[in-house]
Amino acid sequence: MSGTPGADRQGFLALELDGDGSHPAAWRKARHAPDELLNGSRIRSTVLAAESAGFHVATFADGPVGAGSDVVGRVNALQRAAFAGPVTGSIVLVPEVDTVYTEPFHISTQLASLDYVSGGRAGWLVAASGSAEEAAAVGRSFVEGNALAQEAAASVEVSRRLWDSWEDDAVIGDVATGRYLDVDKLHYVDFETPADFVGAGYSVKGPSIIPRPLQGQLPVVAQASLLPSSVDAVLVSTPTTSLLIEELAEVRARRTVVGGGPAVVAELDVVLDSRGQSASTRLAELEAHTPWASSRARFVGTAAELVDFLADVLAVADGVRLHPAVLDVELEELAQLVLPELRRRGALKPVAQGGTFRELLGLGRPTSRYASPAAAVVGTGN
Amino acid sequence: MTQHNRAKFRPSGKIQFGIFFQGVNSGTIWKAPESGSQTDFESFRRIAQTAERGLFAAFFLGEGLRLREHLGRPHALDVAGRPDAQTMLAALASVTSNIGLVATQNTTYNDPADLAHRLASLDVLSGGRAAWNVVTTDNAWTGANFRRGGYLDHADRYLHAEAFVETAKGIWDSWEDGAVSSSVSADSWAVPSHARSVHHSGQHYSVDVTPRLPRSAQYRPVLFQAGDSPEGRDFAARQADVIFSAHPKFDDAVEFRADIVSRSLAAGRAANDVQIMPASEFILAASDEEAREKKEWVRSLQIGPQQAVAYLEQFWGRELSAYDPDGPLPEIDPVVEETCETRGSGFHGAKARQLAEQWRAEAKEKGLSIRQFVSSRTARVDSTFTGSYAAVADTLAEYARVGAVDGFNISPWLIPTGLDDIVNHLVPELQERGVYPTEYVGSTLRENLGLATPVRAERNFRLTRSH
Numbered sequence: 001m002s003g004t005p006g007a008d009r010q011g012f013l014a015l016e017l018d019g020d021g022s023h024p025a026a027w028r029k030a031r032h033a034p035d036e037l038l039n040g041s042r043i044r045s046t047v048l049a050a051e052s053a054g055f056h057v058a059t060f061a062d063g064p065v066g067a068g069s070d071v072v073g074r075v076n077a078l079q080r081a082a083f084a085g086p087v088t089g090s091i092v093l094v095p096e097v098d099t100v101y102t103e104p105f106h107i108s109t110q111l112a113s114l115d116y117v118s119g120g121r122a123g124w125l126v127a128a129s130g131s132a133e134e135a136a137a138v139g140r141s142f143v144e145g146n147a148l149a150q151e152a153a154a155s156v157e158v159s160r161r162l163w164d165s166w167e168d169d170a171v172i173g174d175v176a177t178g179r180y181l182d183v184d185k186l187h188y189v190d191f192e193t194p195a196d197f198v199g200a201g202y203s204v205k206g207p208s209i210i211p212r213p214l215q216g217q218l219p220v221v222a223q224a225s226l227l228p229s230s231v232d233a234v235l236v237s238t239p240t241t242s243l244l245i246e247e248l249a250e251v252r253a254r255r256t257v258v259g260g261g262p263a264v265v266a267e268l269d270v271v272l273d274s275r276g277q278s279a280s281t282r283l284a285e286l287e288a289h290t291p292w293a294s295s296r297a298r299f300v301g302t303a304a305e306l307v308d309f310l311a312d313v314l315a316v317a318d319g320v321r322l323h324p325a326v327l328d329v330e331l332e333e334l335a336q337l338v339l340p341e342l343r344r345r346g347a348l349k350p351v352a353q354g355g356t357f358r359e360l361l362g363l364g365r366p367t368s369r370y371a372s373p374a375a376a377v378v379g380t381g382n
Numbered sequence: 383m384t385q386h387n388r389a390k391f392r393p394s395g396k397i398q399f400g401i402f403f404q405g406v407n408s409g410t411i412w413k414a415p416e417s418g419s420q421t422d423f424e425s426f427r428r429i430a431q432t433a434e435r436g437l438f439a440a441f442f443l444g445e446g447l448r449l450r451e452h453l454g455r456p457h458a459l460d461v462a463g464r465p466d467a468q469t470m471l472a473a474l475a476s477v478t479s480n481i482g483l484v485a486t487q488n489t490t491y492n493d494p495a496d497l498a499h500r501l502a503s504l505d506v507l508s509g510g511r512a513a514w515n516v517v518t519t520d521n522a523w524t525g526a527n528f529r530r531g532g533y534l535d536h537a538d539r540y541l542h543a544e545a546f547v548e549t550a551k552g553i554w555d556s557w558e559d560g561a562v563s564s565s566v567s568a569d570s571w572a573v574p575s576h577a578r579s580v581h582h583s584g585q586h587y588s589v590d591v592t593p594r595l596p597r598s599a600q601y602r603p604v605l606f607q608a609g610d611s612p613e614g615r616d617f618a619a620r621q622a623d624v625i626f627s628a629h630p631k632f633d634d635a636v637e638f639r640a641d642i643v644s645r646s647l648a649a650g651r652a653a654n655d656v657q658i659m660p661a662s663e664f665i666l667a668a669s670d671e672e673a674r675e676k677k678e679w680v681r682s683l684q685i686g687p688q689q690a691v692a693y694l695e696q697f698w699g700r701e702l703s704a705y706d707p708d709g710p711l712p713e714i715d716p717v718v719e720e721t722c723e724t725r726g727s728g729f730h731g732a733k734a735r736q737l738a739e740q741w742r743a744e745a746k747e748k749g750l751s752i753r754q755f756v757s758s759r760t761a762r763v764d765s766t767f768t769g770s771y772a773a774v775a776d777t778l779a780e781y782a783r784v785g786a787v788d789g790f791n792i793s794p795w796l797i798p799t800g801l802d803d804i805v806n807h808l809v810p811e812l813q814e815r816g817v818y819p820t821e822y823v824g825s826t827l828r829e830n831l832g833l834a835t836p837v838r839a840e841r842n843f844r845l846t847r848s849h
Binding site for chain 2: 027028029030033034035037038039040043044064065066070071072073074075076078079080082083084085086087101102103104105106109110112113114116117118119133136137138139166171173175177178179180181182183186200202203204205206207208209210211
């Protein structure tokens with residue numbers, strides 16, 4: 001991304017919006033009844049609160065719930081993001097979407113559609129489920145280990161090709177010739193899984209059934225370990241806050257060997273002092289109900305301390321994704337005390353009304369890979 | 383209610399409207415200056431909100447699984463390119479409040495756990511306004527975009543579809559009522575045995591699903607079905623809440639109603655349990671004469687000379703560009719035995735040579751050119767209501783009086799303004815006649831359609847069947 005590590009860098013902030021917060025017992029401290037969690041108005045109010053607080057990005061977790069969590073229900077993430085599209089104007093909407101037990105053609109179309117309904121504010125948080133439950137739900141063999149990364153890479157590649165399969169100006173509406181489409185600008189993607197593919201191999205013909213997404217290519221976000229290439233932002237997670245800055249610097253160095261490289265996004269759990277209660281007391285109360293088994297670094301402290309810490313993190317990362325312990329509580333503190341101060345210090349990128357996710361990441365709008373005569377013949381294999 | 387009453391069909395005396403945003407077809411005009419984007423969200427928002435202003439029951443979207451082709455390349459002439467139905471409907475859910483949101487979704491190329499969860503998600507997001515228009519496909523051509531490929535025999539598609547629907551119903555019915563706590567001081571978020579897992583073991587797949595959502599405000603998504611074969615009708619009579627039929631002409635509609643009533647009774651359901659909404663097109667104006675002129679204009683823009691020749695090429699399997707669109711049908715024979723599926727499954731399997739002979743004879747007898755003939759075949763002749771607002775309102779009132787249909791599913795020929803005259807002029811005429819709702823009865827689709835709350839499916843749990 002742009003610039004070198006230093007105090008003049010500006011980053012972005014993402015907020016994970018699933019359920020009542022990231023702590024499994026968060027529902028006990030929510031400002032609504034449990035049976036008012038899974039509906040449209042809750043999604044509307046949380047995403048609007050995140051947008052008005054000045055967050056650049058909202059992410060929506062998906063997949064089975066239950067393991068380690070009290071809350072056992074979840075609305076499909078991509079649909080939550082789509083629902084939020086028309087009622088928001090600046091916040092980027094990034095649902096988690098599984099790549100292993102889902103059809104790549106459907107995913108590609110759904111994500112392209114999300115880009116249309118959000119005006120180009122969509123992204124894709126790539127997940128590769130390691131869950132036997134999801135395998136059983138679709139009647140497929142359980143995929144694990146290295147095969148997960150292979151499934152994810154294949155699914156992302158199919159989507160990327162399908163997004164490019166309509167060149168930008170494929171819809172011509174030429175009344176004189178009666179042609180709605182210029183079929184020379186539509187392309188078969190002819191994807192086939194590679195020969196060493198561990199899971200059941202498959203092929204996808206194309207072209208897509210929807211014109212190229214508004215952004216051309218939706219930014220793809222993934223854990224650093226899952227997708228070694230073909231990502232636009234990598235999520236970096238460490239067990240403690242003290243390791244986070246060091247690890248971010250290392251990832252950044254590794255990833256920018258040949259200029260550019262994906263954006264580097266730090267993952268952080270957050271518990272803050274609120275309404276006269278210290279963060280540690282609040283956390284202890286939650287932990288007394290259900291333990292929080294998170295693999296992310298955890299910040300527990302005051303808003304002022306968090307501002308200092310985030311300023312340090314944003315000096316080496318392009319962005320931070322915050323996982324609030326209790327959404328209703330942490331979001332209020334973040335909105336009132338943390339984001340305004342970070343903005344005052346110049347640590348945050350401006351929020352752009354109607355801006356795209358690619359613009360936030362400093363990425364240009366790419367040309368379709370099929371657009372040039374040289375690229376157009378690249379159609380088969382991998 | 384006595385068994386006798388349940389066995390007798392009672393007309394509701396009302397009609398409802400749905401809007402079918404097709405996205406891919408020859409009926410949507412793109413050549414007129416008034417035609418807007420077929421993809422931008424604003425087109426969808428504009429037309430959905432207009433429909434809601436007109437108290438429409440439902441907004442339908444089709445599903446695209448493979449781009450139509452023409453002589454081995456993507457079809458160039460008609461509107462094409464549409465968003466994913468459920469993603470678009472989820473977005474529309476946030477900018478509408480009463481209209482039903484119907485997604486056409488295929489049972490062959492979706493997984494039941496994934497599809498049922500997404501439909502349930504749409505249902506809870508919209509406050510109980512989701513519906514599923516169940517369709518099937520069996521061709522490998524569509525399957526080329528999916529992992530499973532073309533694995534399903536034609537004869538199996540309804541067996542598969544029915545097992546799929548049963549599994550989906552099981553998933554939607556799995557959470558107990560009141561399973562989620564109503565207070566943050568409850569012992570747990572949901573009662574420990576809040577949901578039952580759903581099992582299905584059959585010929586095409588075996589699944590074991592842990593459902594993730596409570597029931598919606600309308601209990602579960604409404605089911606629409608559109609198949610017209612005897613198997614399709616029986617499937618609908620057993621499973622569907624509403625049939626999206628192809629029989630809008632009065633006599634056909636009455637006959638179709640009688641057939642569905644008898645099939646519903648045979649399936650153990652009540653005579654009124656399955657509603658019927660035929661596909662339709664409206665071309666309206668202040669007077670009958672203006673409406674007829676408008677119809678000429680609409681038809682000329684729907685089927686231009688290129689579309690007319692291309693339509694025949696689909697069935698002939700060869701290029702026919704040397705033929706004059708204003709001349710007679712080609713004398714040469716098709717080069718294919720059967721028309722292929724590339725134009726969409728509705729065209730699949732017709733005997734090409736036989737059709738060509740039949741059409742030549744028909745066009746000759748009626749004195750029709752290629753363009754006139756194709757226009758007569760493709761322009762929804764059977765499903766078009768043309769006339770003044772008052773005259774069409776009188777016609778529809780007669781449908782309502784005898785209960786020929788429960789409503790019409792309107793395909794607008796113009797996006798996004800294609801419903802404006804219907805909502806502004808036809809709806810008030812119908813309301814004056816007392817045959818159209820004057821307000822939404824409730825906030826869910828099931829309430830607005832007047833459908834009964836479904837009985838919780840019990841047999842789907844631990845379901846083990848041959849299909």
